[in-house]
Structure formats: structure tokens, C-alpha cells
Amino acid sequence: MKTSTANASTVITNIGLLLTHDNEQSEIENAAIVFDGGRVAWWGPTEEAPAADDHVDAAGRCVLPGFVDSHSHLLFAGDRSEEFEARMAGRRYEAGGIRRTVALSREATDDQLHANATALVAEMRHQGTTAIEIKSGYGLSVHDEARMLRLASTLTDETTFLGAHVVPAEYAEDRAAYVSLVSGEMLEACAPFSRWIDVFCDNGAFTEDETRSIIRAGQARGLGARLHGAQLGESGAVQLAVELGAASVDHCTYLSDDDVDALAASTTSVGLLPGVEFSTKHPYVDARRLLDAGVAVALASDCNPGSSFTSSLPFCIALAVREMGMTSAEAVTAATLGGARSLRRDDVGHLRVGARANAQLLDAPHYRHLAYRPGVPLVSSVFLDGVHERVRPLG
Numbered sequence: 001m002k003t004s005t006a007n008a009s010t011v012i013t014n015i016g017l018l019l020t021h022d023n024e025q026s027e028i029e030n031a032a033i034v035f036d037g038g039r040v041a042w043w044g045p046t047e048e049a050p051a052a053d054d055h056v057d058a059a060g061r062c063v064l065p066g067f068v069d070s071h072s073h074l075l076f077a078g079d080r081s082e083e084f085e086a087r088m089a090g091r092r093y094e095a096g097g098i099r100r101t102v103a104l105s106r107e108a109t110d111d112q113l114h115a116n117a118t119a120l121v122a123e124m125r126h127q128g129t130t131a132i133e134i135k136s137g138y139g140l141s142v143h144d145e146a147r148m149l150r151l152a153s154t155l156t157d158e159t160t161f162l163g164a165h166v167v168p169a170e171y172a173e174d175r176a177a178y179v180s181l182v183s184g185e186m187l188e189a190c191a192p193f194s195r196w197i198d199v200f201c202d203n204g205a206f207t208e209d210e211t212r213s214i215i216r217a218g219q220a221r222g223l224g225a226r227l228h229g230a231q232l233g234e235s236g237a238v239q240l241a242v243e244l245g246a247a248s249v250d251h252c253t254y255l256s257d258d259d260v261d262a263l264a265a266s267t268t269s270v271g272l273l274p275g276v277e278f279s280t281k282h283p284y285v286d287a288r289r290l291l292d293a294g295v296a297v298a299l300a301s302d303c304n305p306g307s308s309f310t311s312s313l314p315f316c317i318a319l320a321v322r323e324m325g326m327t328s329a330e331a332v333t334a335a336t337l338g339g340a341r342s343l344r345r346d347d348v349g350h351l352r353v354g355a356r357a358n359a360q361l362l363d364a365p366h367y368r369h370l371a372y373r374p375g376v377p378l379v380s381s382v383f384l385d386g387v388h389e390r391v392r393p394l395g
Contacts, residue, residue, distance in 0.1 A: 009036040010357075010388060011052035016060035016365045018043060021337045021350035033063060035357035038385035042353065056361070056381070056388065064332065064367050066130025066358035066382065067313040068339030068349045071250050071271050071300035073162075074117040074155070075148040076138045078104035080306045084279060093232075093280035097306045098138070098166045105138040105148075114151045120303060121155055123311040126391045128379045130358035131339070131348045133300075135198060137162030142186045149193035158343055160196035160226060161187065164206050164214050179210050183217035191221045196247070200228040201237035208236045215244050224344070230254045231276070242266040248298065248342040252290075253282050260293050269296040269342040272334065274319035275308035287334075288325035298342035299334035318374035328368040357386035363395045 011034045018031035020043060032049035034042040042050065083097050105113065117134070124132060134152040136159075139145040145163050152159045163182040171178035187197070197218030201211040205228070215225045225244050229237025231251035238259040241249035250271030252259075263270060270290055277284045290297055299316055302308040310316070313335045320331040340349025347356045361381040362369065369378060382389050 008054050008386075009034060009041070009052040010054040010056060010383070010386060011049050012056040012058050012063060012361070013046045013049050014060060015046065015058040015063045017062045017367070018351070019062070019064035019332070019367055020352060021065060021333070022352045031063075033351065033359070035359075035383060035386035038357055040351050040353050040355045040357055043351065054388065058361060059394070060365055061380075061394070062362045062364055062366050062369075063351075063359055064362070065336040065349055065351050066360050066384070067128045067335045068131040068298075068343065068345070069124060069129045069300050069303075069313060070133050070158075070248065070298050070339040070342040071273060071302050072132055072134055073137055073302070073304035074120045074132075074134050075113050075136060075152055076101050076105045076305050077108035077112060077116065078305065079309070083306060084309070087280060093282065093307060099169055101138045101305055102140050102168060106141070106144050110147060110151060113148065114154070117151065117155060120311050124301070124303070124313075125382055125384070125389070126379065127312045127314055127377070128360040128382060129311075129313055130360070130382060130384050131158070131343075131345070132156045133158040133160060133196075133343060135160040135162040136190065137165035137198075139163075140165065140168040142181070142189050145186055146189040146193065149190050153193045157195065159194050160198045161190040161194040161218065161223065162198045162200070163187070163190065164199040164211070166200065166205050175210070179206075179213060183214050187217055187221055191218075191223060194223055196226050197223040198226040198228065201240065202229060202235060203232045208240050211237070211240060212244065215246070219244070226250070230259070231282070238263065242268050247344050250300070250302070251276065253277070253285055255285075255289075260289065260295065263290070263295045264293045267296075269298050269338065271298045271300050271342055272320065272324065273300055273302040273308060274316050274324060275310045276302050277323070278319060279308050284319070284323040286325060287320060287330070291326070291330060296338065296341055297330075297334045298338035299331060300339060300342075314370045314378065315374065318371045321371040322374075328371050331371065332367050357383055359383040363392075
């Protein structure tokens with residue numbers, strides 16, 4: 001339920017803790033913030049707050065930036081719950097399960113795919129996510145990849161062409177022909193609806209040479225680079241991401257010391273996806289190792305029907321704190337500012353003056369409650385470009 005409009009200004013007062021990610025003053029107690037024209041117009045002590053069209057009394061609760069989910073796969077049909085159950089019983093995760101989702105997604109209509117993705121976007125928003133990256137990758141044909149990206153572009157500006165997710169069954173005997181298709185006709189059909197190009201560079205997916213060829217073709221077409229890498233074992237994917245100037249290399253479950261050193265000296269972020277480790281029983285990434293080395297880290301859901309069917313960044317924050325060695329502050333920063341950096345955005349992920357007015361009001365006094373109270377729906381309101389949407393009544 002929306003309780004304000006885009007044209008109205010809003011002041012939130014009596015904020016117990018305001019997290020801005022401003023370099024001068026990142027955390028402010030007893031604060032207020034003003035949104036006007038879809039942007040952050042002012043913040044400071046609550047007693048100095050100017051008047052606005054609408055007023056929200058936070059009553060000592062926490063306000064922080066909306067989450068930036070920099071890795072998701074929301075255009076798909078069907079589910080793979082049986083596969084999840086089998087993994088919980090001990091079966092190993094492998095990339096091949098993607099082909100089941102491809103078959104189901106190809107059969108789905110545009111309306112079915114769009115309705116499913118729209119529902120997942122709403123789930124994310126109600127859990128504090130206000131900016132989302134959406135990948136293709138469950139079509140793996142020229143027609144299906146293009147239609148998925150066309151549909152995704154109605155939901156977000158951050159769309160990623162992932163035709164190189166796996167080699168589809170019909171090309172199992174001619175990988176080279178599929179790499180050529182992805183780099184040529186499929187890329188041309190998908191580029192108008194895409195900002196990024198991605199490749200799953202790992203065991204059972206694409207080799208380093210295939211990845212380099214596909215990414216360079218996308219870059220020549222004006223797309224930024226992202227990679228899936230080092231999820232299923234150590235590989236050259238991380239070094240390749242750095243070589244290609246990729247904005248992000250995600251998963252990174254298996255990293256060598258050389259990988260960490262290369263990342264620390266680069267502008268490439270690491271996208272940590274703890275929902276995947278939870279769902280696949282793979283080892284959790286040692287985020288402490290990356291942070292201490294100075295690597296830029298993002299935290300994302302990887303929402304998909306196979307390896308991480310969660311839309312909840314609060315859940316991922318709790319896992320990152322419990323299993324990855326991150327503090328609450330580091331995990332929340334990775335899910336906000338870190339996600340924005342991964343997408344090379346400077347207008348979201350923070351609440352500095354001039355930023356997009358994307359924020360969330362928690363029914364809690366501090367953001368650390370996101371990890372402290374796992375599984376509890378704490379987001380009471382979301383502000384998207386200044387428009388106030390009440391998610392649930394304040395407790």
C-alpha cells in the first residue's frame with residue numbers, strides 16, 4: 001500500500017539510527033531525513049528537520065539504504081524442489097540442473113514468465129530490496145534469451161545477458177557452434193535489452209577460452225562484463241575476470257591466494273552469494289579473508305529456482321554474519337553500497353544528499369537486528385524514489 005506520491009516531499013523524524021554511508025558521518029543517532037523529488041534532500045538532527053508534505057515518525061527505529069541485489073535470475077518457470085531435497089540427502093550439486101529449468105522456461109508464455117518475475121520483485125521489495133539486477137540464462141536460444149531480457153527490462157535497468165549459462169542439450173555435441181551463436185546472433189538479439197554480459201566459467205559450464213571469447217564479443221557490443229566463477233572448484237575464472245576488467249566475479253567459493261591478490265589490486269568486485277552455499281552444502285566463502293585483503297565485496301541473493309531460491313537479502317545478511325566471518329556492519333554495507341559498486345552505480349546503495357531516495361524503515365532500533373533476528377520480517381516500510389510503501393504495521 002503506497003502512502004505517498006512521487007511529487008510529495010517526505011520527512012522521517014525520530015530515527016533511532018540512520019545509516020547513510022556518507023564518508024563524513026555514516027551513522028547518526030536521533031536523526032531525520034528528507035526526500036524530495038525522488039532524491040535525498042537533507043539529513044541531520046531530528047530537532048533541525050525542515051517541514052515536508054508528508055511526515056513519518058520512526059519512533060526510535062532504524063532507517064538504512066534500500067538493498068541493492070546485484071545477482072539474480074528471476075525469469076524462469078517451474079521449480080526444482082526435488083533437486084533441493086536430494087541435495088539435502090547428500091547428492092552433489094552440479095550445473096546440469098539448469099537444463100531442467102531451461103526446458104520449463106521455454107514452454108512458458110511471456111505472461112507466465114513476467115508474472116512470476118514480478119511476484120519475486122515484490123517479495124524482494126517487501127524485504128528491503130530497492131534495486132535489482134536480473135539475468136537471462138534460462139532460454140539458451142536466440143528467441144528465448146531475447147524475450148527474457150525484454151521482459152526483464154520492464155522490471156529493472158540492470159539486465160544481464162547470460163546466454164552462456166550452460167550449453168543446451170541440442171548443442172551438446174557441438175560446443176563451438178553454441179559459443180559462436182552466443183557471441184553472434186544471440187548477442188545481437190539480446191544487446192538492445194541488456195546492460196551487462198555474463199558467463200558461467202566453471203566445471204561443467206564454459207572454459208576460460210570460451211569465456212574470454214564471449215565476454216570480449218559483448219564488450220565490443222558495448223556491454224559491461226560480469227562472471228560466474230570458482231563456484232565448483234578452483235579455476236582461472238577469477239584471474240580472467242580481472243584481466244577483462246569485469247565489474248564483478250560472483251560465487252568465488254574456491255579462491256587461491258593469487259586470486260585474492262589479483263582481486264585486491266583490481267576494480268573487480270566479488271559477489272558473495274551465501275544462499276547458494278546454504279542450498280548446495282558447498283563451503284561458505286571466507287569473507288574475512290577478502291575484506292582483510294581489501295577486496296570490494298557485494299552480498300546478493302542469486303535468487304533462482306535451482307541453487308538459491310531465496311529473495312531475502314536479510315536472510316543472506318544473517319548467513320554472512322553467522323557463516324562467512326562478516327560483522328553486521330560489513331554485511332549490511334555489502335548488501336547496499338557493495339551491491340551498488342558491483343553494478344557501478346553511484347546513485348543507490350547509500351543515502352547521501354542527491355542519492356535516489358531508496359530506503360527502508362526497520363521495526364528495530366539497529367540494522368544489526370537483521371542478523372540478530374534471522375527469519376523475522378523486520379522491514380515495515382520501503383521508500384522507492386521517495387514513494388512510501390508500507391509493508392507491514394509497526395510493532
